[in-house]
Amino acid sequence: MNILLIEDDLQICRVIEKYFTVKGASLTVVNNGQDALELAEKGLEGFSLVLLDIMLPGADGFTVCKAVRKASNIPLLFITARGREEDILCGYGLGCDDYIVKPFLLSALYAKCSAIVKRTEPAGSVLSCGAIRLDTQKLTCYVNGRETELTQKEFAILRCLMEHPDWVVDRDTLLDRVWGQDSFVIDRVVDNQIKRLRKALGSAGGQIHTVIGRGYRLKDK
Numbered sequence: 063m064n065i066l067l068i069e070d071d072l073q074i075c076r077v078i079e080k081y082f083t084v085k086g087a088s089l090t091v092v093n094n095g096q097d098a099l100e101l102a103e104k105g106l107e108g109f110s111l112v113l114l115d116i117m118l119p120g121a122d123g124f125t126v127c128k129a130v131r132k133a134s135n136i137p138l139l140f141i142t143a144r145g146r147e148e149d150i151l152c153g154y155g156l157g158c159d160d161y162i163v164k165p166f167l168l169s170a171l172y173a174k175c176s177a178i179v180k181r182t183e184p185a186g187s188v189l190s191c192g193a194i195r196l197d198t199q200k201l202t203c204y205v206n207g208r209e210t211e212l213t214q215k216e217f218a219i220l221r222c223l224m225e226h227p228d229w230v231v232d233r234d235t236l237l238d239r240v241w242g243q244d245s246f247v248i249d250r251v252v253d254n255q256i257k258r259l260r261k262a263l264g265s266a267g268g269q270i271h272t273v274i275g276r277g278y279r280l281k282d283k
Contacts, residue, residue: 066109
């Protein structure tokens with residue numbers, strides 16, 4: 063999951079980010095409602111869902127929710143101390159997918175997020191591992207929520223690795239999947255493409271581990 067967290071309480075942000083990161087999710091944190099509005103206007107491609115507080119500086123969460131819903135159908139969960147019935151009904155009326163009142167269990171929050179993302183994403187179209195998110199229908203790659211340009215070969219290699227996370231994928235398999243069985247390509251070409259792919263992925267390039275004498279393994283960190 064790649065989550066947009068809109069919350070002005072820095073302590074809550076740190077706690078959620080630490081817990082979710084250990085679980086393999088990636089978080090982008092925004093602490094101001096006005097900044098969240100500007101981000102929504104630019105589009106929310108690459109994010110799996112939004113966690114949104116109501117009491118925010120700049121613009122309140124209800125205003126931000128309206129902007130998010132105008133721009134996208136991305137899942138949205140309110141996380142707020144405002145537990146009055148009218149606030150909850152207002153949240154659902156604006157199109158939120160869930161409404162969680164503080165304080166809450168981090169395990170419960172994570173479970174809700176996971177369930178909603180699995181339910182709303184097209185089956186088999188989105189692959190996630192650590193900071194990397196691959197949409198196999200739109201042919202787009204995101205690293206920490208930012209779209210990353212990949213060549214056709216780089217995308218195909220990354221897809222093969224992401225379809226088998228934590229598995230060792232040997233060079234012959236990559237050659238067959240990416241270049242085809244009838245192609246006359248040497249192993250060194252695969253190594254060079256992996257090198258370029260790591261560079262394209264930036265900070266997430268380190269998720270691709272070399273297994274000497276065998277091939278490559280994609281890990282969540």
